Amino acid sequence: MTHPTLLLNPGPVTLTTRVRSALAREDQCHREPEFANLILDIKKRLTEIYPEAINSYDAVLVNGSGTCAVEAMLATLLPAKSTTLVITNGVYGERMTRMIQLHDKPMRRLQFGWSDPIDLVRVEEELTGEEKITHMVAVHNETTTGRLNDIDKLAALGQKYNIPLLLDAVSSFGGEALDFSAQSLLAVAATANKCLHGVPGISFVMVQKSAFATAESHARSLYLDLLGYYKEQQQGYSPFTSPVHACFALHEAILELEDGGGWQKRHAHYSRLSSWLRRELSQLGIKTWLKEDEYSSMISSFCIPDGITYKILHQACRQAGFVIYAGQGELKKSIFRIANMGNLRDEDMARLITVFQKILQP
Numbered sequence: 001m002t003h004p005t006l007l008l009n010p011g012p013v014t015l016t017t018r019v020r021s022a023l024a025r026e027d028q029c030h031r032e033p034e035f036a037n038l039i040l041d042i043k044k045r046l047t048e049i050y051p052e053a054i055n056s057y058d059a060v061l062v063n064g065s066g067t068c069a070v071e072a073m074l075a076t077l078l079p080a081k082s083t084t085l086v087i088t089n090g091v092y093g094e095r096m097t098r099m100i101q102l103h104d105k106p107m108r109r110l111q112f113g114w115s116d117p118i119d120l121v122r123v124e125e126e127l128t129g130e131e132k133i134t135h136m137v138a139v140h141n142e143t144t145t146g147r148l149n150d151i152d153k154l155a156a157l158g159q160k161y162n163i164p165l166l167l168d169a170v171s172s173f174g175g176e177a178l179d180f181s182a183q184s185l186l187a188v189a190a191t192a193n194k195c196l197h198g199v200p201g202i203s204f205v206m207v208q209k210s211a212f213a214t215a216e217s218h219a220r221s222l223y224l225d226l227l228g229y230y231k232e233q234q235q236g237y238s239p240f241t242s243p244v245h246a247c248f249a250l251h252e253a254i255l256e257l258e259d260g261g262g263w264q265k266r267h268a269h270y271s272r273l274s275s276w277l278r279r280e281l282s283q284l285g286i287k288t289w290l291k292e293d294e295y296s297s298m299i300s301s302f303c304i305p306d307g308i309t310y311k312i313l314h315q316a317c318r319q320a321g322f323v324i325y326a327g328q329g330e331l332k333k334s335i336f337r338i339a340n341m342g343n344l345r346d347e348d349m350a351r352l353i354t355v356f357q358k359i360l361q362p
């Protein structure tokens with residue numbers, strides 16, 4: 001039996017037939033009311049995924065991949081007269097550092113090793129230090145390693161010192177718990193094509209309603225101005241051409257998530273698949289890069305075993321119909337990664353495990 005290639009990279013994901021079918025819908029103009037109604041429904045349903053968000057957050061859709069939502073969030077919500085503490089322990093935290101630099105906003109970086117947790121004692125030292133910190137920025141699931149950072153504790157520190165937190169939850173929204181009742185959580189950037197199982201092209205920022213109360217944007221960019229999107233989207237419209245088909249897919253993907261029992265059910269499915277994979281690979285002598293309880297549910301990182309290269313692993317998986325993912329930057333030579341988002345069933349995971357058995361015990 002031949003199988004279609006399954007994507008085990010951290011987005012884009014393998015689509016379900018239901019979401020793929022939405023891509024073939026009749027074309028629509030983004031300035032017509034039927035499309036505006038679709039956008040309004042997407043916005044409403046995005047805030048309902050985490051019910052604590054319904055009353056206090058607005059979902060603002062942005063054209064582009066997850067990076068676009070993250071950059072629009074930082075560009076628009078960080079004032080020129082602010083000092084942001086950027087907390088990093090991987091590629092995506094460091095990418096935000098670069099964005100804040102490019103947008104010329106004052107910041108302090110608190111850098112941790114790519115394999116290390118965020119040390120909350122050091123965060124608190126920074127928040128109470130000489131330099132007045134006004135905002136905090138962090139990554140929820142650091143996709144670099146699959147580490148789930150302790151956002152609740154960061155939000156609690158934000159609450160204690162009255163410092164708003166802006167979060168990159170691009171690889172966790174829809175698959176992990178996110179406490180939208182935390183008052184310090186000012187904004188959360190996410191995307192259609194990771195845990196929500198849509199296609200790339202549309203992303204979004206969940207923004208506390210109070211953030212736009214003053215209706216002041218700090219963006220030094222036209223296209224990345226979240227406030228511009230926010231204003232026109234109140235009626236379902238967008239300042240620029242929308243990726244119409246990506247929106248069809250996102251809408252269908254949200255309905256499918258709802259029908260499947262919401263983020264909790266998806267989280268349970270992801271957790272079962274990923275912990276099973278880690279258990280089986282460790283029996284084959286492939287060590288996990290982090291400790292078991294440090295992982296998020298949707299991606300795992302493994303040490304490349306002695307005597308084998310990433311290229312060999314990638315090729316063998318590719319031939320069997322799976323796309324696995326390399327490490328990034330300084331971890332490129334040490335680890336490989338396997339994500340388990342998208343349309344991935346138990347039997348697919350069982351088949352992947354047999355591929356690794358064949359590579360390691362030929």
Ligand SMILES: *Cc1c(COP(=O)(O)O)cnc(C)c1O
Nearest residue numbers: 065066067092141143168170171
């Ligand atoms: C995927 C991802 C992004 C966005 O990357 P894109 O290439 O723009 O999709 C941002 N942050 C994290 C943590 C991610 O996993």
